[in-house]
Amino acid sequence: MKALTELEQQAFGFSQSALIDYQESGCHFQLHQAVLDDYLSLQQELEKLGFNLRLVSAYRSYHRQLDIIRAKATGRRPVLNELSQILDIEQLSDETLLQYIMRWSALPGLSRHHFGSDIDVFDGAQMRKDQVQLVPSEVEQGGPCEAMHNALDHMIESNNSFGFFRPYAFDSGAISPERWHLSHASTAKQYEQCINSKTVLALWKDSNLPLLSEIEPRIDDILDRYVKIQRDNLPNWLC
Numbered sequence: 001m002k003a004l005t006e007l008e009q010q011a012f013g014f015s016q017s018a019l020i021d022y023q024e025s026g027c028h029f030q031l032h033q034a035v036l037d038d039y040l041s042l043q044q045e046l047e048k049l050g051f052n053l054r055l056v057s058a059y060r061s062y063h064r065q066l067d068i069i070r071a072k073a074t075g076r077r078p079v080l081n082e083l084s085q086i087l088d089i090e091q092l093s094d095e096t097l098l099q100y101i102m103r104w105s106a107l108p109g110l111s112r113h114h115f116g117s118d119i120d121v122f123d124g125a126q127m128r129k130d131q132v133q134l135v136p137s138e139v140e141q142g143g144p145c146e147a148m149h150n151a152l153d154h155m156i157e158s159n160n161s162f163g164f165f166r167p168y169a170f171d172s173g174a175i176s177p178e179r180w181h182l183s184h185a186s187t188a189k190q191y192e193q194c195i196n197s198k199t200v201l202a203l204w205k206d207s208n209l210p211l212l213s214e215i216e217p218r219i220d221d222i223l224d225r226y227v228k229i230q231r232d233n234l235p236n237w238l239c
Contacts, residue, residue, distance in 0.1 A: 004199075011194035012203060013062035013114030022058075027129065030059040032116030035184045038162035039119065045155070045162075051148040052124035056132050056180070060113035066207055069108060072101045073210035080104055082176065084135045098214045102226055103176050108209065109200045110227050112167060117187035120180050123148040139179040149179050159237040163187075167229050174225040185238055195227055 009015035019030040031039065043053040071077035078086045079100050089097055112118040122132045126144035139145045155161040163185050168178040197219045204212055215222065231239060 002202075007190065008194045008199070010116075011114060011191035012109045012199075013060065013065065013111065016059070016061075019059055019116050024055055025124070025129065027055070029055050029057070030116060031119070032059075032184070032187050034187045035117055035119075038164070038184060042155075042162045042164060045160075046148060046151060049151050050125070051151060052126075053121055053148065054124035054129065056120040056122055056129060056134060057113065058119045059116040060111060062108045062114060062203070062207075065106065065108040065111045065114070066209065068105055069101060070210055072105060073097065084137070094211055094214045098211045101211075102222070103174070106226070107200075107204075107215070107222070108207065109203050110195065110222075112181075112183055112188060115188050115191040117184040117191070118167070119182050120178075121182060122180060134178070134180055136177065136179070145180070152182075156235050159235065165235050165238060170230070170232055172225065172230050172232075192229075195223065197223060 004012065004014065006015060006017065010018050016030065018032050018034075020033045020036055022029045022031050022036060046053045068077065072079050073089075075089050079089050079092075079097065080103075081087055081100060082103070087100060092100070106112070120134055122129070122138070123145040126148075127138070132138065137143050139149050152161065156165055164182040165185055166179065166181065167183045167188075168175050168181050171177050200223075201216060201219060204215065209215070
């Protein structure tokens, strides 16, 4: 495949040149250098309301995402259904297995975590990081992080979220809603434009991505349903 530009290397999780190291509660993270100040400002605003915004994950490399997909495709990591129940992948066709993997995990090269602009968060006033599983019950009604996310909803809707929004706020029938996932809109935008079928297919062939025979014929549909942000997910200030 052709050599990637520096911007493409950043978009697909191969370059860390735009990232900055960040320590939080004894854990090491990497964020895009344009994101950290806004994250800290969001954290401070939520602290005034009694919440303790904390990171579960931030930047994730292409190879880390590839490891996740390989582990799920081979049964070394659980694959969940819509109800967060573990499936027996031996009972699934390759097509169905791919569908369930993509519902919870982005294919390498398609994860917004490659950008350094996207973060998974929780309320540290209610949970420890090692307790977080990133499942709907943690953020929905009655969940330990529900109140913080209700406050975040209001901040996002009123354009007081320091540029963060929820790219996966609703169930489009593809990706499971991820209320814990926040994206820094202005930073992510430049990388979203790098993603195209020709480049990602070349990356997947080079890295022997599992289930590629199922993925390749559906690539345009995958990009449309699993990568393109639905307008219903956008706050008014981003429409």
